[in-house]
Amino acid sequence: MKSYRKELWFQTERRRQMVRITSDLEDCIRExxxxxxxxxxxxxxxxxxxxxxDNESGLHRDLERWMERxxxxxxxxxxxxxxxxxxxxxxxxxxxxxREVVVAVTEGKMDLGPWEEVFYGEFxxxxxKRVLVKLVGE
Amino acid sequence: MKSYRKELWFQTERRRQMVRITSDLEDCIRExxxxxxxxxxxxxxxxxxxxxxDNESGLHRDLERWMERxxxxxxxxxxxxxxxxxxxxxxxxxxxxxREVVVAVTEGKMDLGPWEEVFYGEFxxxxxKRVLVKLVGE
Amino acid sequence: MKSYRKELWFQTERRRQMVRITSDLEDCIRExxxxxxxxxxxxxxxxxxxxxxDNESGLHRDLERWMERxxxxxxxxxxxxxxxxxxxxxxxxxxxxxREVVVAVTEGKMDLGPWEEVFYGEFxxxxxKRVLVKLVGE
Numbered sequence: 001m002k003s004y005r006k007e008l009w010f011q012t013e014r015r016r017q018m019v020r021i022t023s024d025l026e027d028c029i030r031e032x033x034x035x036x037x038x039x040x041x042x043x044x045x046x047x048x049x050x051x052x053x054d055n056e057s058g059l060h061r062d063l064e065r066w067m068e069r070x071x072x073x074x075x076x077x078x079x080x081x082x083x084x085x086x087x088x089x090x091x092x093x094x095x096x097x098x099r100e101v102v103v104a105v106t107e108g109k110m111d112l113g114p115w116e117e118v119f120y121g122e123f124x125x126x127x128x129k130r131v132l133v134k135l136v137g138e
Numbered sequence: 139m140k141s142y143r144k145e146l147w148f149q150t151e152r153r154r155q156m157v158r159i160t161s162d163l164e165d166c167i168r169e170x171x172x173x174x175x176x177x178x179x180x181x182x183x184x185x186x187x188x189x190x191x192d193n194e195s196g197l198h199r200d201l202e203r204w205m206e207r208x209x210x211x212x213x214x215x216x217x218x219x220x221x222x223x224x225x226x227x228x229x230x231x232x233x234x235x236x237r238e239v240v241v242a243v244t245e246g247k248m249d250l251g252p253w254e255e256v257f258y259g260e261f262x263x264x265x266x267k268r269v270l271v272k273l274v275g276e
Numbered sequence: 277m278k279s280y281r282k283e284l285w286f287q288t289e290r291r292r293q294m295v296r297i298t299s300d301l302e303d304c305i306r307e308x309x310x311x312x313x314x315x316x317x318x319x320x321x322x323x324x325x326x327x328x329x330d331n332e333s334g335l336h337r338d339l340e341r342w343m344e345r346x347x348x349x350x351x352x353x354x355x356x357x358x359x360x361x362x363x364x365x366x367x368x369x370x371x372x373x374x375r376e377v378v379v380a381v382t383e384g385k386m387d388l389g390p391w392e393e394v395f396y397g398e399f400x401x402x403x404x405k406r407v408l409v410k411l412v413g414e
Contacts, residue, residue: 001139001277001414003312005382036141038178038274040314040378044389046330052237053229054184058218062226063233070208070346080334088338091329095339095373097233099328102178102240102378104272106143111270113182132387134380136314136413137274138139139277174279176316176412190375191367192322196356200364201371208346235371240316240378242410244281249408251320275412276277 004032004135007044012125016067016093018060019120021050021131025103025110028133035108037137041118042100044130047090049097049121052112067093067123090123097121105137142170142273145182150263154205154231156198157258159188159269163241163248166271173246175275179256180238182268185228187235187259190250205231205261228261235259243275280308280411283320288401292343292369294336295396297326297407301379301386304409311384313413317394318376320406323366325373325397328388343369343399366399373397381413 006028010019025041041050053059071092072078079088101118104111110118120131144166148157163179179188191197209230210216217226239256242249248256258269282304286295301317317326329335347368348354355364377394380387386394396407 001313003413005380005387036274037139038176038272038314040380042378042380044392046328046389046391051233052184053233054219056219058221059226059229062217062219062230066209066230071342079338081330081332081338083334088335091335092338092342095327095329095342098236098374100378102180102238104143104178104180104270106272111143111272113184113268113270115184116182130389132380132389134314134382134387136312137141174412175277176314176410189371190322191371192357194357196359197364197367200355200357200368204347204368236374240318240376242281242316242318242408244410249281249410251322251406251408253322254320275279 001136002034002138006133008131009128010120011128012122015125017122017125020055020117021120022118025118029105032135034105034135034137037105037135039103039105040134042132044132047087047094047124048129049094050101050131051097051121052101052116052118054115055117071096087124093123139274140172140276144271146269147266148258149266150260153263155260155263158193158255159258160256163256167243170273172243172273172275175243175273177241177243178272180270182270185225185232185262186267187232188239188269189235189259190239190254190256192253193255209234225262231261278310278414282409284407285404286396287404288398291401293398293401296331296393297396298394301394305381308411310381310411310413313381313411315379315381316410318408320408323363323370323400324405325370326377326407327373327397328377328392328394330391331393347372363400369399
């Protein structure tokens with residue numbers, strides 16, 4: 001069994017932003033030399049997500065509005081976590097969207113459907129944050 | 139290390155439908171010959187889910203109503219993604235319910251609790267769609 | 277390839293409760309002898325979760341209120357599942373928060389970010405329930 005580990009770093013310009021990382025993960029698989037196995041990709045932070053969805057800007061705006069409706073940022077005072085912090089909503093948004101994805105690796109590539117793209121979902125950005133990529137296989 | 143891959147195909151009669159797939163996954167494990175390892179099962183589409191919950195029809199109707207409350211289909215015009223499409227709500231429902239499950243394989247079987255059943259959750263159906271099953275282990 | 281399996285048992289005092297299990301999982305990794313691989317940790321029940329978030333009591337109260345807002349317990353009669361049962365809301369809360377986490381194992385330890393802590397999220401407690409830990413690697 002082979003294994004591989006890499007950290008990807010991000011610093012978004014906006015508090016909330018989605019960054020497509022599909023090709024970064026493909027690079028990791030190539031570097032690892034793994035042909036058959038599993039790829040885990042997770043945020044190492046508790047206020048951001050890794051998720052799979054469509055690479056369509058209208059949908060991304062829908063997702064943003066939807067997350068604001070279900071887990072609104074404002075008013076900050078509605079959350080007990082926001083004593084000295086202001087990011088309680090980011091913890092809830094990440095709970096909604098999920099921490100991680102696990103993707104099959106088949107014949108040296110991510111085994112994705114035709115519209116599946118992997119995104120880093122930042123909900124409390126403007127600072128350096130990390131994503132972990134771990135591969136196991138052969 | 140052994141690996142195994144299979145696609146399961148579905149075409150539901152209704153736009154939204156839940157299909158129990160626990161025994162399909164058990165067949166995959168048998169076919170793979172893997173006794174100890176991990177099973178990944180994910181939708182290859184971004185408008186459907188694979189999830190684990192109870193096989194109880196009242197709960198499934200509760201889930202359907204709950205998803206409609208949190209991510210309503212109508213009016214289609216509320217979503218920017220719905221320009222030529224009408225399935226933005228299906229992308230959101232799938233975000234809520236999740237893309238994938240990872241299940242332990244122990245002594246050649248899925249290592250599930252007594253009430254855990256695996257479902258394909260279709261949110262934009264009436265056409266052929268796929269689920270990926272990937273196994274790694276020994 | 278090595279594999280390892282353990283069940284962790286919980287009986288919470290309250291219907292809804294969060295129990296930190298990070299160090300239990302670290303014990304499992306040590307016991308397994310696995311240095312590089314993947315750890316799966318999932319609830320074996322369909323009314324509880326395993327999730328990763330911050331170990332901060334204010335945030336946990338925010339999470340509790342947020343889950344009650346999106347998937348309220350009362351009135352029990354709003355759910356079709358609640359015929360003889362009263363835990364439909366627990367099924368929905370667990371759908372929101374997720375069943376499982378997959379964590380990388382690197383150099384014999386969980387490969388977590390600085391604030392990542394693993395929790396058992398109980399939504400229908402006061403009775404004995406189980407979490408599965410499965411490790412694969414080398």
